[in-house]
Amino acid sequence: MNPAPEAETAALAGALSEADRYLPAMPRPLPRWFVFGLAVVALLALLTAALSWQKLSSIQEILARQSADATAQSTEARAIAKQAQELAREAAARVAVFDARLSEVALQRTQLEELMQSLSRSRDENMVVDIDSAIRLAQQQAELTGSVEPLLAALKSANQRVSRAAQPRLTPLQRAIARDIDRIKSASVSDTPGLLLKLDELVHLADELVLANAVATARVTPTTKRGAVQEIPTWWLRALELVRDEANALLRVSRIEQPEAAMLSPEQSFFLRENFKLKLLNARLGLLARQLESSRADLAAAAVSLNKYFDTGSRKTQVAAALLQQVQTQMKSLQIPRVDETLAALATAAAGR
Secondary structure, eight states: OOHHHHHHHHHHHHHHHHHHHHSOOOOOOOOHHHHHHHHHHHHHHHHHHHHHHHHHHHHHHHHHHHHHHHHHHHHHHHHHHHHHHHHHHHHHHHHHHHHHHHHHHHHHHHHHHHHHHHHHHHHHHHHHHHHHHHHHHHHHHHHHHSOSHHHHHHHHHHHHHHHHHTOGGGHHHHHHHHHHHHHHHHSOOOOHHHHHHHHHHHHHHGGGOOBTTOOOOOOOOHHHHHHHHHHOOSHHHHHHHHHHHHHHHHOOOOOOSOHHHHTOOHHHHHHHHHHHHHHHHHHHHHHHTTOHHHHHHHHHHHHHHHHHHBOTTSHHHHHHHHHHHHHHHHHTTOOOOOOHHHHHHHHHHHTTO
16 A cells, blocks of 8 residues: 555545534434424413413503593593682682781771870870879979978879879889878978968067167165165265265176177167068068078078077077077978979870880
């Protein structure tokens, strides 16, 4: 055998085997059970598809009916919504009308409340003005008369009016009036008519006062003269005794504390008494006019004149000095209490605070 053809044959066989490896493999015939299975599966798939199609048809019918119902319901809902919108518009219009009427009623109520408040405030303001005028007039009457009764009566009347008003903003005024009433009741005020009577008594007593340089008249009884005549036997002794008595009547030795009193002439004594009475009358007029400071000054000047130019050892001078001292003491408590707290509360109430 030739080795060359065998080598070629082997090479050709290797090349064929190499080509077979790159060529696709030929399909093998399927087994029968597999084909039968596929047929069964296909049949089942057809049955499932038919059932699904039937079910889908029924679902489509149901969906069509539901869609028709939904369409009808939506149409009905649109109609109802349209009616609701119309009702809402009507309700909104009615609400707007009601709001307008309510605003008008609220405005009218506010105007009525303001009118009532203005009427009440004007009534309270008129009452406050009346009370202020009454209290000021009562203060003047009390200062003119020297009695606190007019002032107390005005304060009590004002307290009753404020109590009847029953306004909370007038409560401070009522408290101020109550405090002033208590203060006036507890204050000690001198009696002006009694002071006037004492001053009149001093004026009448001024003519009877004894001056410090007045000469006392010596009175000799007839029995004394007769006894002296009987004791003196001779005429020249009687003449000497008569001259001595006359000399004693012309000359008097006394002690005068104030040198000015000894230098007064009879004409000056008359004017001194008149000046003393004039000071008392001026004090009386000042007391009536409620000029207390000038009245006190006149009384002090009268007291100085009484102690300086009149006989302090005389009983009438002592009585006049005691009366003058009483009048000066009572003048210190003659000031009428003022109602400044009530007047301040009235001013605050009138200002509306």
